[in-house]
Amino acid sequence: MKQRIALFAGSFDPFTKGHEDVVRRALPLFDKIIIGIGENSQKKRFFALDFMIDKIKTCFATESKVEVCSYKGLTVKYALSRNAHFLLRGLRNGDDLNYEFPISQANRELNPQLETIFMLTSAHYAYISSTIVRELHKHGEDVSRFLPYTLA
Amino acid sequence: MKQRIALFAGSFDPFTKGHEDVVRRALPLFDKIIIGIGENSQKKRFFALDFMIDKIKTCFATESKVEVCSYKGLTVKYALSRNAHFLLRGLRNGDDLNYEFPISQANRELNPQLETIFMLTSAHYAYISSTIVRELHKHGEDVSRFLPYTLA
Amino acid sequence: MKQRIALFAGSFDPFTKGHEDVVRRALPLFDKIIIGIGENSQKKRFFALDFMIDKIKTCFATESKVEVCSYKGLTVKYALSRNAHFLLRGLRNGDDLNYEFPISQANRELNPQLETIFMLTSAHYAYISSTIVRELHKHGEDVSRFLPYTLA
Amino acid sequence: MKQRIALFAGSFDPFTKGHEDVVRRALPLFDKIIIGIGENSQKKRFFALDFMIDKIKTCFATESKVEVCSYKGLTVKYALSRNAHFLLRGLRNGDDLNYEFPISQANRELNPQLETIFMLTSAHYAYISSTIVRELHKHGEDVSRFLPYTLA
Amino acid sequence: MKQRIALFAGSFDPFTKGHEDVVRRALPLFDKIIIGIGENSQKKRFFALDFMIDKIKTCFATESKVEVCSYKGLTVKYALSRNAHFLLRGLRNGDDLNYEFPISQANRELNPQLETIFMLTSAHYAYISSTIVRELHKHGEDVSRFLPYTLA
Amino acid sequence: MKQRIALFAGSFDPFTKGHEDVVRRALPLFDKIIIGIGENSQKKRFFALDFMIDKIKTCFATESKVEVCSYKGLTVKYALSRNAHFLLRGLRNGDDLNYEFPISQANRELNPQLETIFMLTSAHYAYISSTIVRELHKHGEDVSRFLPYTLA
Numbered sequence: 013m014k015q016r017i018a019l020f021a022g023s024f025d026p027f028t029k030g031h032e033d034v035v036r037r038a039l040p041l042f043d044k045i046i047i048g049i050g051e052n053s054q055k056k057r058f059f060a061l062d063f064m065i066d067k068i069k070t071c072f073a074t075e076s077k078v079e080v081c082s083y084k085g086l087t088v089k090y091a092l093s094r095n096a097h098f099l100l101r102g103l104r105n106g107d108d109l110n111y112e113f114p115i116s117q118a119n120r121e122l123n124p125q126l127e128t129i130f131m132l133t134s135a136h137y138a139y140i141s142s143t144i145v146r147e148l149h150k151h152g153e154d155v156s157r158f159l160p161y162t163l164a
Numbered sequence: 165m166k167q168r169i170a171l172f173a174g175s176f177d178p179f180t181k182g183h184e185d186v187v188r189r190a191l192p193l194f195d196k197i198i199i200g201i202g203e204n205s206q207k208k209r210f211f212a213l214d215f216m217i218d219k220i221k222t223c224f225a226t227e228s229k230v231e232v233c234s235y236k237g238l239t240v241k242y243a244l245s246r247n248a249h250f251l252l253r254g255l256r257n258g259d260d261l262n263y264e265f266p267i268s269q270a271n272r273e274l275n276p277q278l279e280t281i282f283m284l285t286s287a288h289y290a291y292i293s294s295t296i297v298r299e300l301h302k303h304g305e306d307v308s309r310f311l312p313y314t315l316a
Numbered sequence: 317m318k319q320r321i322a323l324f325a326g327s328f329d330p331f332t333k334g335h336e337d338v339v340r341r342a343l344p345l346f347d348k349i350i351i352g353i354g355e356n357s358q359k360k361r362f363f364a365l366d367f368m369i370d371k372i373k374t375c376f377a378t379e380s381k382v383e384v385c386s387y388k389g390l391t392v393k394y395a396l397s398r399n400a401h402f403l404l405r406g407l408r409n410g411d412d413l414n415y416e417f418p419i420s421q422a423n424r425e426l427n428p429q430l431e432t433i434f435m436l437t438s439a440h441y442a443y444i445s446s447t448i449v450r451e452l453h454k455h456g457e458d459v460s461r462f463l464p465y466t467l468a
Numbered sequence: 469m470k471q472r473i474a475l476f477a478g479s480f481d482p483f484t485k486g487h488e489d490v491v492r493r494a495l496p497l498f499d500k501i502i503i504g505i506g507e508n509s510q511k512k513r514f515f516a517l518d519f520m521i522d523k524i525k526t527c528f529a530t531e532s533k534v535e536v537c538s539y540k541g542l543t544v545k546y547a548l549s550r551n552a553h554f555l556l557r558g559l560r561n562g563d564d565l566n567y568e569f570p571i572s573q574a575n576r577e578l579n580p581q582l583e584t585i586f587m588l589t590s591a592h593y594a595y596i597s598s599t600i601v602r603e604l605h606k607h608g609e610d611v612s613r614f615l616p617y618t619l620a
Numbered sequence: 621m622k623q624r625i626a627l628f629a630g631s632f633d634p635f636t637k638g639h640e641d642v643v644r645r646a647l648p649l650f651d652k653i654i655i656g657i658g659e660n661s662q663k664k665r666f667f668a669l670d671f672m673i674d675k676i677k678t679c680f681a682t683e684s685k686v687e688v689c690s691y692k693g694l695t696v697k698y699a700l701s702r703n704a705h706f707l708l709r710g711l712r713n714g715d716d717l718n719y720e721f722p723i724s725q726a727n728r729e730l731n732p733q734l735e736t737i738f739m740l741t742s743a744h745y746a747y748i749s750s751t752i753v754r755e756l757h758k759h760g761e762d763v764s765r766f767l768p769y770t771l772a
Numbered sequence: 773m774k775q776r777i778a779l780f781a782g783s784f785d786p787f788t789k790g791h792e793d794v795v796r797r798a799l800p801l802f803d804k805i806i807i808g809i810g811e812n813s814q815k816k817r818f819f820a821l822d823f824m825i826d827k828i829k830t831c832f833a834t835e836s837k838v839e840v841c842s843y844k845g846l847t848v849k850y851a852l853s854r855n856a857h858f859l860l861r862g863l864r865n866g867d868d869l870n871y872e873f874p875i876s877q878a879n880r881e882l883n884p885q886l887e888t889i890f891m892l893t894s895a896h897y898a899y900i901s902s903t904i905v906r907e908l909h910k911h912g913e914d915v916s917r918f919l920p921y922t923l924a
Contacts, residue, residue, distance in 0.1 A: 016193060025823060037279055041168060041193065041250065081230035086759045090787065098193065103282070105561060109261045110713060117287045117747030122761065127189055132253070139591050139877030146240045151846045238607045257414060257713060262561060269595030274609065287747050291421030303390045305426065320649060339736055345649065360756060401648065407738070409865060411567060413621065413717045421743045431645055434711070434738035439725045443895050445574030455542045457578065472801060493887055497776060497801065497858065554801065559890070565869045573895045583797055586863070586890035591877045694911045718865060725899030730913065 015043045018129065019091040021083075024049050028145055029069050030137035032160040034102035038131055039077055047072075049082040058146050067139040067161045090118050091126060099128040104138045120126045161163055167195045170250040170281065171243040173235075176201050179220050180213045180297055182289035186254035190283055191229055198246055199224075201234040219313045240271050243278060251280040256290045272275050274314040318362035319347045322402040322433065323395040325387075328350055328353050330363045332449055333371050336464040343381055343432035350398055351376075353386040362450050371465045392423050395430060403432040408442045471499045474585065475547040475556040477539075480505050481522050482515045484591035490558035490618040494587055495533055501549055503528075506540040514602050523617045544575050547582060555584040560594045577583055623651045626706040626737065627693075627699040632657050634667045634706060636753055638745035640768040642710035646739055647685055654702055655680075657690040666754050675769045681685050696727050707736045712746045775803045778858040778889065779842075779851040780814060780870050784809050786819045787828050788905055790897035792920040794862035798891055799837055805852055807832075809842040818906050827921045859888045864898045 020035055024047075035045055047068055049061060057064075065080050072078035081088040091099060098121070103109055109130070125136050133151040134136075149155045149163075156162065168240075176199075181248055189195055189314060190282060199220055217232050224230035235242040253270070255261055261282070268280040284290075297310045308314065324339055328351075337350055351372055354407060361368075371385050376382035387394040395403060404424070407413055415436070420432040436442075444462050453459045453467075462467065476491055480503075491501055503524055505517060513520075521536050526533040539546040547555060555575070559565055565586070572584040588594075601614045612618065628643055631704055632655075643653055657669060665672075673688050680686035691698040699707060707727070713715055717738070724736040740746075753766045764770065780795055784807075795805055807828055809821060814829045819822075825840050832838035835915065843850040846900055851859060859879070867891070874887040892898075900918050909923075 013193075017573055027178065038747060040166075041279070041281065086756070086761065089759075089833070103261060104874070105262070105265065107254060110257070113257065113284060114712070114747040114749055116284050118752045118756070120286070120768075121747075121765065126621070127193070128284065132265060132268050132282075132286075134272070134281065135595050138594075139874040139881075141874055144874060144878045148878070148882070151849070152845065157881065158878075185659055186448075238604070238609065256418070266560070266595040266597055266600060270600050270604070270614075273595075273613065274604070290746075291418040291743050293418055294419060294539070296422045300390070300422070300426070303393070305390065309425065310422075318648075329648065344622075345735070345737065407717060408570070409718070412695060414713070417713065417740060420740050431649070432740065433649065434740075436721060436724050436736065438728070438737075439895055439899050442898075443570040443577075445570055448570060449576045450575070452542070452578070455545075457542065462574075463575070468666070470800075496774075497887070561870070561873065565863060566865070569892060570867065571890050576894070583801070584882060584892065585801065586892075588873060588876050588890075590880070590887065613819065694908070694913065697911075722864070722899040722901055722904060726904045726908070726918075729899075729917065730908070 015045045015095070016041070016098065017046065017071070017094065017096040018042045018100040019046045019048050019087070019094065019096040020100040021048045021050055021086060021087045021090075023052070023055070023057070024064055025142050026159060027064060027071075028140045028158050029160050030102065030104070030133045032071055032142045033137050034100070034131050038100050039075070042098065044077050044079065044125070045100065046079060046096060047080045048090060050087060051082050051084045058150075063087050069161045077098070081142065088123050089128060092123065097126055098161060099126065101128055101130050102133045103130050104133045106163070109133050120124065168193070168250065169196045169198065169246065169248040170194045170252040171198045171200050171239070171246065171248040172252040173200045173202055173208070173239045175294070176216055176220065177209050177294050178288070178297060178311060179216060179223075180292045180294060180310050181312050182254065182256070182285045182292045184223055185289050185311050186252070186283050187224070187230065190252050191227070194229070194250070196229050196231065197252065199230060199232045199246060200239075200242060202239060203236045208214075209265070209270055210302075221222070221311045236313050240275050240278060244275065249278055251278065253282050254285045255282050256285045256293075259296070317455055319381070319399070320345070320402065321348045321350065321398065321400040322353065322404040323352050323391070324397065324398040325352045325391045325394075325406040327356070327359070327361070328368055328372065329361050329446050330384045330449060330463060331368060331375075332441070332444045332446060332462050333464050334406065334437045335439050337441050338404070339376070339382065342404050343379070343418045346381070346402065348381050348383065349404065350400060351382060351384045352391075352394060354391060355386050355388045362454075364422070374425050374454050375464045376457045392430060401430055403430065405432055405434050406437045407434050408437045437445055470589060471551070472497070472535070472554065473500045473502065473552040474498045474552065474556040475502045475504055475543070475550065475552040476556040477504045477506055477543045479508070479511070479513070479598070480520055480524065480613060481598050482601060483520060483527075484562070484593070484596045484598060484614050485616050486558065486589045486596045488527055489590050489593050490587050491528070491534065495531070495555050498533070498554070500533050500535065500553060501556065503536045503541075504546060506539050506543060507540045527616045529561050544579050544582060548579065553582055555582065557584055557586050558589045559586050560589045560597075623703070624649070624706065625652045625654065625704040626689045626700065626708040627654045627656055627695070627702065627704040628699075628708040629656045629658055629695045631660070631663070631665070631750070632663050632672055632676065633750050634753060634767060635672060635679075636745070636750060636766050637768050638710065638712070638748045640679055640743050641742050641745050642708070643686065644678070645707050647683070650685070650706065652687065653708065654683050654704055655686060655688045656695075656698060657694060659690050659692045665729045667757075679768045689759075696731050696734060697724050700731065700771050705734055707734065708743045709736055711738050712741045775855070776801070776858065777804045777806065777854065778802045778808045778860040778898050779808050779847070779854065779858040780860040781808045781810055781847045781850075783812070783815070783817070783902070784824055784828065785902050786905060787824060787831075788897070788900045788902060788918050790864070790893050790900040791863065792831055793894050793897050794860070794891050795838065796831070798860050802837070802858070804837050804839065805860065806856060806893055807838060807840045808847075808850060810847060811842050811844045813884070819908075831900050831920045845851060848883050848886060852883065859886065861888055861902050862893045863890050864893045885899040
């Protein structure tokens with residue numbers, strides 16, 4: 013039987029407990045989940061790419077079905093190049109979906125063999141966004157409660 | 165390996181091309197999809213339960229992974245009684261999600277072993293709701309273009 | 317040249333200053349606006365149909381382009397029977413649109429020659445809904461400030 | 469100095485931990501909070517009025533600033549009759565606000581001396597609605613984790 | 621009788637099948653539709669202004685009621701300078717409207733003689749945005765299915 | 773009794789009649805309202821900081837409970853440094869709330885002793901945003917009707 017491979021793509025700047033929660037809950041559904049950090053030359057990262065890849069790897073060190081890596085170019089193309097026929101997305105609220113909707117529809121028009129699968133972020137993590145965590149961290153706040161690894 | 169069984173629950177009064185689209189696109193993800201019509205003694209159906217079960221069965225006659233049936237009581241309990249650890253839901257827009265969100269969160273609190281999986285309705289079917297189809301049919305309009313089976 | 321006729325349909329129970337505002341602002345766009353009260357045998361009115369037709373007529377007594385009447389059956393069919401190729405709708409906010417969207421799309425599928433035209437309710441009237449006015453009136457409140465006619 | 473009195477009105481069928489959370493967090497802001505259950509002769513309650521009043525009273529037994537009672541008629545009128553110049557409302561998401569917005573604006577037009585004050589429901593309780601709790605309870609589920617008192 | 625002239629303004633970077641759809645469906649309502657590309661010195665275009673004007677002109681080559689041009693400054697002022705008393709806007713969903721609402725209201729306060737007229741984008745085009753098309757094109761994808769003209 | 777101090781924070785570029793409306797209506801609820809302009813070194817202001825502070829001060833010249841000042845760093849930290857246990861926020865619609873929700877929840881996690889209090893902007897001012905006023909002013913429009921002070 014064909015393997016069910018999902019790509020969980022994002023900038024993960026940083027990867028939060030909300031992201032981790034979605035991956036862990038999605039694991040029973042897939043044979044493999046690739047956590048892919050999209051490299052965007054135009055957008056400067058706050059947390060370095062290699063640093064973040066290492067941190068995410070420590071979260072899933074004992075989880076053989078998870079792979080962490082970075083990629084360039086269109087998410088859709090990377091997914092298919094990796095034989096991933098599912099894009100995994102976490103939703104925090106209806107606004108998130110309104111944003112995802114046209115992207116997901118365009119993806120399907122261009123690649124009918126690729127499906128986007130949505131899971132809801134747990135209520136306890138729904139308010140955590142990378143933007144807020146980054147902003148708090150910049151101002152010297154302790155953000156360890158929002159992250160599934162230690163920053164130091 | 166454990167089977168991946170999903171319950172696609174609803175009143176399906178009637179089952180539309182939008183519903184069919186979600187089931188067909190979700191099939192590669194699951195080993196089995198149970199299409200379950202919830203019986204609600206307080207809400208009178210427009211299309212009879214047995215009639216609709218038959219119609220849905222004809223849509224998926226050649227699809228061995230699909231089962232069609234009805235159930236009573238809480239959706240969550242029925243899912244677990246059938247060994248289904250995934251609830252499959254179609255989303256047409258952000259409003260749909262705002263409606264689904266608290267239900268899905270409450271379900272998870274009560275049954276952590278049950279996950280809700282969302283897929284977007286295709287753009288071509290997103291405007292079709294059972295309510296609108298029912299209303300048009302009541303007024304004598306031909307609604308065959310919205311249904312994946314013939315009503316006669 | 318073909319006449320531009322619009323149907324402004326609703327239950328208008330009651331017709332409010334918000335409704336009047338939309339009609340007056342739409343007048344320059346159309347050659348005729350039919351204000352149509354849909355009769356729904358299953359839903360009991362609070363303000364009698366004939367009473368409300370009379371009240372609306374007094375609002376537009378000097379406006380030759382406005383016609384007020386009631387109709388039965390599907391709005392879309394009534395519009396076409398009256399040679400109206402435009403449905404006029406007022407929007408108070410994004411929620412209103414999410415509600416209107418699937419209805420409007422289904423209408424277009426069934427009747428491509430019929431277009432729905434939306435105008436925003438003025439900020440000063442956007443909070444006025446028939447439901448709220450009706451509720452206040454039931455409790456003996458003076459609602460004259462919300463209506464473009466006197467109730468007595 | 470004038471007392472700051474708030475009315476926290478609702479049907480509270482039942483009163484949940486989400487409701488309790490809003491009241492407790494609002495207490496520092498007000499000199500008194502009246503928890504008022506609106507009696508609506510047209511809508512049958514699931515949990516009896518007196519039963520619910522008693523349960524809410526037990527939650528706030530040691531809190532002298534909280535009063536629990538029922539009222540008839542318009543919420544706005546009852547508030548003013550009790551010298552309450554603030555309506556306290558909990559918001560779970562943007563949809564809740566879209567619902568509250570026109571009601572609040574109409575209230576202000578009719579009673580400029582009355583302000584609606586909104587607080588967000590805590591993330592941990594945002595998915596709990598009376599409707600969901602009632603539905604679960606009807607089906608024999610244990611809903612004690614959603615309530616700040618015991619049902620028995 | 622006064623001419624009904626509408627301005628359909630945007631950056632159209634690029635003009636998509638969704639935009640074309642709105643213009644074509646609005647044509648029966650107006651005597652003239654001016655498609656105006658707003659020049660914004662602070663925002664660099666991806667598709668050159670003159671290139672895009674030419675492409676849009678080819679779409680409507682046989683449509684005498686359509687004019688294509690560019691303009692500087694406030695949209696509202698340009699509209700009135702061209703004797704256009706209607707701004708035509710396409711809506712893809714409720715989010716679009718929430719964005720348009722305050723702009724439209726401010727325009728009306730400043731220019732009561734100018735009305736914004738909204739039409740819904742057809743379901744088949746609702747997921748197409750200039751941003752997505754641009755992004756796909758940058759990555760070398762074939763976007764011809766989203767455009768009403770050939771890019772080459 | 774402990775003083776009820778609120779911080780009304782924003783960039784106020786410029787402070788509008790909508791902002792003034794929220795402050796005036798919130799005054800009965802608090803013993804003191806600090807209007808704080810957050811300084812952000814990365815975001816260039818259109819209206820100079822000192823100029824705007826002066827203008828806001830003139831609006832509330834006779835209101836002893838209002839203080840106007842600027843601050844650097846996290847809003848939450850500044851609030852607590854000023855002994856303000858309430859953040860006052862105006863909401864214009866449900867979208868505003870969806871934006872405020874995660875920020876408010878994160879604030880509460882980090883500072884449980886700080887509550888965010890929301891009030892709705894009056895219908896008459898709900899369409900006024902600093903962005904729109906700034907844009908109109910840049911294009912030479914007279915924006916005095918949107919501001920509670922004279923710009924000259």
